[in-house]
Amino acid sequence: MTGDDQLATARWHRLVSDRVAEMKRLAPELGSLSGPFWEGRADRYAKSVSLGDSEGEPFLRRLRRVAQPSSTAIDVGAGTGRFALPLAMDVRQVTAVDPSEAMLTVLRREAEGLGLTNLDLVNASWEDAGVESADIAFSSFVLTLVPDAGAFVTKLEAAARRHVFLYLGAYCGDAVLDPLWRHFHGVPRSPGPSYLDAIAVLRELGIDPEVRVVEIVNRKRFATVGEAVEHYREWLLLADTPEIARELEGLLATWLLGRRGALRSPLPTRPAAILHWRPRARR
Numbered sequence: 001m002t003g004d005d006q007l008a009t010a011r012w013h014r015l016v017s018d019r020v021a022e023m024k025r026l027a028p029e030l031g032s033l034s035g036p037f038w039e040g041r042a043d044r045y046a047k048s049v050s051l052g053d054s055e056g057e058p059f060l061r062r063l064r065r066v067a068q069p070s071s072t073a074i075d076v077g078a079g080t081g082r083f084a085l086p087l088a089m090d091v092r093q094v095t096a097v098d099p100s101e102a103m104l105t106v107l108r109r110e111a112e113g114l115g116l117t118n119l120d121l122v123n124a125s126w127e128d129a130g131v132e133s134a135d136i137a138f139s140s141f142v143l144t145l146v147p148d149a150g151a152f153v154t155k156l157e158a159a160a161r162r163h164v165f166l167y168l169g170a171y172c173g174d175a176v177l178d179p180l181w182r183h184f185h186g187v188p189r190s191p192g193p194s195y196l197d198a199i200a201v202l203r204e205l206g207i208d209p210e211v212r213v214v215e216i217v218n219r220k221r222f223a224t225v226g227e228a229v230e231h232y233r234e235w236l237l238l239a240d241t242p243e244i245a246r247e248l249e250g251l252l253a254t255w256l257l258g259r260r261g262a263l264r265s266p267l268p269t270r271p272a273a274i275l276h277w278r279p280r281a282r283r
């Protein structure tokens with residue numbers, strides 16, 4: 001650990017930056033995780049986090065425990081609206097902020113399909129967004145993409161009148177894929193920040209969050225091994241060559257469970273952490 005790394009915010013910055021640099025080096029065509037990466041993936045992402053699945057989500061249940069019909073909420077990095085959409089059915093107004101136009105296009109389409117008129121879409125990164133404060137401000141599966149976690153969280157807290165939530169994975173997907181990563185790359189992957197790093201960042205900012213670790217059901221299914229190859233090739237930042245595809249297919253064929261049409265990874269559930277606190281200026 002360097003002197004700088006003793007500060008949680010500096011350590012977070014280094015973990016995210018190293019990870020982004022590794023991605024740029026190995027798969028520059030994928031684009032930045034805080035921008036272009038999502039542009040070509042919005043429809044696929046929407047399918048993987050469909051609205052029906054949100055209903056069983058522990059985070060949605062947690063949000064609903066504090067949401068009132070009169071509440072307003074901000075969803076930072078809303079994506080295709082996995083939480084913004086169902087929450088909008090329960091509260092007065094939801095502002096969904098996301099820098100990806102493609103993700104917001106899917107969200108808008110879904111909102112129209114559901115007849116929701118109380119969603120305000122803001123096409124900007126959280127760092128650049130100008131939005132009015134709301135009763136609840138939350139961000140789900142975004143923080144680990146952001147190098148300056150301190151500024152992101154400070155702005156999130158300042159935007160909340162009553163409740164702030166962060167939702168993030170509590171078990172790095174890398175752990176599952178580590179043997180495959182090492183097989184292809186020969187070295188371990190650059191580690192991303194974990195929810196424990198996020199708690200350390202919050203404590204450094206003087207925030208003592210309530211922490212709840214929950215289990216998310218893995219609903220990801222692949223129709224064929226070929227579909228799984230495409231998915232994991234991208235996760236593993238591997239080049240798009242027939243040789244690599246063949247080798248990965250051989251490895252995945254022995255690893256995936258289930259039957260043709262509904263193949264899945266061996267993990268039935270995976271943990272995630274809900275961090276919650278009351279904004280300090282308003283306690």
Ligand SMILES: C[S@@+](CC[C@H](N)C(=O)[O-])C[C@H]1O[C@@H](n2cnc3c(N)ncnc32)[C@H](O)[C@@H]1O
Nearest residue numbers: 034038077078079082100103125126140141142
């Ligand atoms: C993994 S998706 C999560 C989407 C949604 N919150 C969910 O849980 O399904 C990450 C999203 O964060 C957005 N994002 C990335 N960097 C961001 C930033 N600096 N500010 C706001 N959103 C950001 C991406 O465009 C993408 O839609």
